[in-house]
Amino acid sequence: MASTLENLTKMTENLSTDPVYDTNWCDMPEEIKLECIKKMGFQQRLSLRCTAKAERSLVDSQKIKYSWGGFHMSYCQLNFSRGSHILKSFKNPIEAVELTNYILKIGVFEGISFYYRDEEVMNFTEQISAKCIDFESCENKTVVGALRKLKKGVEIIRISAKGGYEYDLDEILAIDHVQHVPYWHIEDCHQADSLQKVAQMWIDVNSKIGTTFQVSRTYQGPRPSEFQRIFLEHFTDHIVSKTGKRIRIRTNNPDRHILLERGLDYNFDDDDDDESDYQFYRLIVISAEMKESEYDNKCNKWICKIDYENFSENDDEQNIINGNHENIPDGHVENRERNPDDGDDDDW
Amino acid sequence: MSSTEQGTSSAAPAEPTTAPESAAAPEVPESFYYVHGKDKVVHKVSAGALQHSALIHGMISNLGYTEEQAKANPFPFENIDGDILQMVVDWCNQHKGKPTPPEDTNLPKQKEKLFDLVLAVNYLEIKELLTYCCKQVAMMVKGKSPEEIREIWMIPTDAEDEAAEKEAKKRAGKEAAGETAAAAGDAK
Known part of the structure; x- marks a missing residue:
């Protein structure tokens, strides 16, 4: 027991030689300051980092997690939303670029979306950490700039080309993250060669099974037959099978095929009214072993990923076509009788 | 203690x-x-x-x-x-x-x-x-x-920080000079 008491004496000796604490923020150890900063919201951190250099470097060393962050930039005004909104106007584009990049520097995003209309403020210098990235009617420069700054780990890329935006697909497809992302899409795509270019890129990089790319087109874009024509012409020598709704092609890897599926079963003719209808395409890397009987006929399951505003996973295809988006049990869709019109389509 | x-x-x-x-x-x-x-x-x-x-x-x-x-x-x-x-x-x-x-x-x-x-x-x-x-x-x-x-947490501005740093350096210099002089006196 004597040794126990000696131990206690030694321990307390060490404790008691510590100085009496001051009670000022500046006297707090760095690790405590960092703990406090971790508990602060974005605005608090911004204010604290403006107090002094030392505080700035501390604040900047801390990441802040966001489940979602939206950057809506227009004419030097940043609307950064993540549950609540931060609306900030700037005197010049440099300030706007600085704040955007600061948020990107400290932010770790589950999802992030960009809606940039002013190219002057578009200059990403910081790496972007996000699992899902959305672009809403952005210029090519914004899309390419942000994709190039993405850190590894992106799982979803969603590009909306609403408004007639066109992208330099060669530039985009050369980006490593795009080549390896499991899912991406272009909504309201105006580029009929997109399917062919993505499929070719996948062949070139030997993409994994399950890798998916989807497009939707509108009446403003090229006719559906254009998407299909370009794809077919390019892959004439690769075709494994071709049915009304699907084209299957082989890749350079004997284990993998690429399947192009058309969503919704419209009968296209030269009637201009029909041209205004939606059309969706899905490109997916599949196993070469996959049988046709294993194809998933419930196109609504994948359409709702690209147009979740208008379509639900539970919508029946015929209801979608009729504009009647009632939710019906999955089993009903699965077991429904085959519509004679679902058969091979002369378009393909 | x-x-x-x-x-x-x-x-x-x-x-x-x-x-x-x-x-x-x-x-x-x-x-x-x-x-x-x-x-x-x-x-x-x-x-x-x-x-x-x-x-x-x-x-x-x-x-x-x-x-x-x-x-x-x-x-x-x-x-x-x-x-x-x-x-x-x-x-x-x-x-x-x-x-x-x-x-x-x-x-x-x-x-x-x-x-x-x-x-x-x-x-x-x-x-x-x-x-x-x-x-x-x-x-x-x-x-x-x-x-x-800054006011609530008494955080000095960068200018105040720099001034304090200069003052500390000055004081340290003076003390060092004093110690050198004292050491020289002892040596004599």
């Missing part, structure tokens, strides 16, 4: 304050330990309550001495104000054997006390209480401008 002196002062401790204990009576007799702060007031705390403090828990698990011996040798925390230690002890007793709630609204609102509590809690390694305290510190500057934060 040396460790021997502390040992002496705690050998005849003041009457321990009884802290409220919210947990149900344990089935087996619980062992108690004693701690005191700068004011030498000894607090009796159960081993269960002290488990919140990784520092004290670590010390206890390395010791294993009787309640009498523990009473005779309270853990001295000379660097913690008595009222702050009281707060810590109260919190440990209140949360003995209970899951900690997401918020704790009973923390002090005054800046000085809160900072003292933060430092004491950090020192005693009470993780959950430290989380609450840091949250409370962060709340102090919610909605405040940089100028207001």
